Amino acid sequence: MVAHYDELETRSHEARERDLMARLPALVTAALKAPGWREHLKGVDAAAVNSREALAKLPVMRKSALPAMQKASRPFAGLVPSPASSFGRLFTSPGPIFEPEGTEKDAWRGARSLFAAGFRPGDIVLNTFSYHMTPGGFLLDSAARALGCPVIPAGPGQTEMQLEMIAQLEPVAYTGTPDFLKILLDAAKAANRDVSCIKKALVSGAAFPPSLQAEIKSRGIDAYQTYATADLGVVAYESAAREGLIVNEDVLVEIVRPGTGDPVGEGEVGEIVVTSFNEHHPWIRLALGDLSAFMKGASPCGRTNARIKGWMGRADQTAKIKGMFVRPEQIAELSRQHPALRKLRLVVTRENEQDAMTLRAESANGGADLPEKVAATLQAVTKLKGRVEIVAVGSLPNDGKVISDERA
Numbered sequence: 001m002v003a004h005y006d007e008l009e010t011r012s013h014e015a016r017e018r019d020l021m022a023r024l025p026a027l028v029t030a031a032l033k034a035p036g037w038r039e040h041l042k043g044v045d046a047a048a049v050n051s052r053e054a055l056a057k058l059p060v061m062r063k064s065a066l067p068a069m070q071k072a073s074r075p076f077a078g079l080v081p082s083p084a085s086s087f088g089r090l091f092t093s094p095g096p097i098f099e100p101e102g103t104e105k106d107a108w109r110g111a112r113s114l115f116a117a118g119f120r121p122g123d124i125v126l127n128t129f130s131y132h133m134t135p136g137g138f139l140l141d142s143a144a145r146a147l148g149c150p151v152i153p154a155g156p157g158q159t160e161m162q163l164e165m166i167a168q169l170e171p172v173a174y175t176g177t178p179d180f181l182k183i184l185l186d187a188a189k190a191a192n193r194d195v196s197c198i199k200k201a202l203v204s205g206a207a208f209p210p211s212l213q214a215e216i217k218s219r220g221i222d223a224y225q226t227y228a229t230a231d232l233g234v235v236a237y238e239s240a241a242r243e244g245l246i247v248n249e250d251v252l253v254e255i256v257r258p259g260t261g262d263p264v265g266e267g268e269v270g271e272i273v274v275t276s277f278n279e280h281h282p283w284i285r286l287a288l289g290d291l292s293a294f295m296k297g298a299s300p301c302g303r304t305n306a307r308i309k310g311w312m313g314r315a316d317q318t319a320k321i322k323g324m325f326v327r328p329e330q331i332a333e334l335s336r337q338h339p340a341l342r343k344l345r346l347v348v349t350r351e352n353e354q355d356a357m358t359l360r361a362e363s364a365n366g367g368a369d370l371p372e373k374v375a376a377t378l379q380a381v382t383k384l385k386g387r388v389e390i391v392a393v394g395s396l397p398n399d400g401k402v403i404s405d406e407r408a
Contacts, residue, residue: 030279036078108233110143117224121148128176244307259328269400271315340366
């Protein structure tokens with residue numbers, strides 16, 4: 001039995017890096033044809049962006065900023081070098097953010113994740129992601145058909161009709177949220193309907209905690225997770241090894257300190273930033289706002305690309321303190337002004353019925369006056385007074401939190 005989708009999944013780390021780094025200059029060149037990217041990457045020499053280190057010097061593009069950018073500059077905030085008329089479908093997702101779909105086969109790069117979840121040509125797939133305006137339904141629909149799987153374009157809802165379709169067409173596979181899969185299974189049990197034909201599933205779009213995983217497994221369904229966005233398609237996916245999510249081919253993932261574009265140390269939790277190698281719709285350092293961390297080594301399933309731990313929370317930790325918004329990028333500014341500082345964590349509490357903040361900063365040798373200097377910078381940057389505590393290097397939690405709001 002074929003274990004992998006193609007030979008790209010098992011190439012050496014060195015071969016993959018050489019390939020991606022060699023393609024970076026052309027990607028940046030393509031992006032610079034779009035006015036939005038020319039403004040964002042002003043002064044960048046595309047030919048010089050040929051390594052991870054060079055890429056890390058480029059500014060991040062925040063997904064959270066896209067709605068306002070697209071409203072100010074149509075279409076697609078000037079970030080797409082190809083005209084809207086050259087794409088196959090045009091979508092919107094919450095924000096709103098508008099996205100184009102390419103005309104190539106499996107434009108969202110999803111077939112690989114289906115294969116890793118056990119889907120094979122000929123498997124009939126019940127796809128319950130929405131087909132209405134948003135790209136989720138088409139993302140998995142096109143991926144399944146690229147793999148050779150017939151698709152039932154069910155969308156979410158209409159549970160009774162879906163049970164009838166399952167009885168008539170006997171799909172062996174499910175794609176959709178884990179929540180709706182449970183709704184279907186519960187409805188089938190309540191109505192005494194047989195849905196045992198469904199043996200495998202690829203789920204996304206909602207949390208899939210161990211308790212729900214165990215329940216779905218007890219119903220006879222082998223379910224796997226995929227991490228995808230409407231902008232990028234499939235970023236990472238789970239395999240039979242069940243050890244983290246494997247980064248998809250043709251994307252480059254970085255984990256950076258929240259509020260910055262600075263890559264974190266190995267194993268440290270940070271924000272997911274993705275570069276997508278699609279010259280018709282390029283994304284260069286798109287910061288998704290989700291937290292994760294790289295795992296050491298390669299997956300036991302034989303796929304050699306990097307692995308992330310999966311979704312570990314949100315990086316947007318903006319807190320309102322005494323009527324003022326304090327953001328992770330403001331805390332990151334303290335590290336830039338005080339190189340002796342390592343990891344930082346602003347703890348927000350209530351004292352005497354008032355907001356209070358304490359900056360805990362890791363440092364090995366900053367000098368006796370470091371707390372006083374950092375406190376002055378903290379006030380200058382945030383316009384708020386706060387205490388500063390210098391702590392030992394490695395003592396702060398590895399959870400990606402830059403601002404910890406501990407108010408009740």
